[in-house]
Amino acid sequence: MSDHVAIVTGGTRGIGAAICHKLKGLGYTVVANYGGNDEKAQAFSKETGVPVAKFDVGDYDAVQDAVARIAEEHGTVDVLVNNAGITRDGTLMKMDREMWEDVIRVNLGGCFNMAKAVFPGMKDKGWGRIVNIGSINGQGGQYGQVNYAAAKSGIHGFTKALAQEGARFGITVNALAPGYIDTDMVAAVPEPVLEKIVAKIPVGRLGQAEEIARGVAFLCGEDSGFVTGSTLSMNGGQHMY
Ligand code: NDP
Secondary structure (H helix, E strand, C coil), X not given: CCCCEEEECCCCCHHHHHHHHXXXXXXXXXXXXXXXXXXXXXXXXXXXXXXXXXXXXXXXHHHHHHHHHHHHHHCCCCEEEECCCCCCCECCCCXXXXXXXXXXXXXXXXXXXXXXXXXXXXHHHCCEEEEEECCHHHHHCCCCEHHHHXXXXXXXXXXXXXXXXXXXXXXXXXXXXECCECCHHHHCCCHHHHHHHHHXXXXXXXXXXXXXXXXXXXXXXXXXXXXXXXXXXECCCCCCC
């Protein structure tokens, strides 16, 4: 059991919701952030008892205000899971500047904004856990996703750099790179494309959000104190280094 306070960005759906369930079950006080889907967030909160906080992780000032309010209400944030993410897919030829900037701002900028807000409190406490959700497509690239692959690849670099800064304060910083997981994000992939993707996954299926949540829980816990700057790949064997 843990008495730590955790924020999970994009915690009201998909992988984030599974992470919230898992951490709450382990005794963490969990707050789930979300971006705009109020109906989904309220339903999630009602079902799980997890409080929700609406703010755009890509908006620096909004993040600082929201995290300060959460800390006031629940206590210093000990655990941050940077999970919020979006896709705006298209080949370079079809990708406009807005599609590029949106994805970099939310997926990568969100990690910076959130880390800025929680790092000082963790440093003062001498303990903290930051887990950044990367992607198999940040590791290997993906056709039609120069924005998403760049942002996710950036998360892996961000993780390794911040891990070096956090280590002497008892703060670990790790990334978890999921493969294809059965969520709304993957449901948006056209069926024929998805069939080809699944055919390339050695275990022969999509991953489940709960499986990712178990990996995140390890990286958030006391037992992972010697793990920092690492990337845990959970992809059914689709991409191996
Ligand atoms: P979903 O699309 O199911 O959920 C995304 C969550 O992020 C929602 O809660 C959404 O809130 C929130 N969100 C989106 N934009 C913002 C924003 N600007 N500010 C705050 N919250 C925001 O995603 P998944 O569960 O599929 O993915 C979760 C993470 O895992 C993402 O980072 C994704 O890139 C990564 N990932 C997913 C894979 C997969 O196969 N599903 C594979 C590899 C990585 P709202 O409901 O309000 O829109």
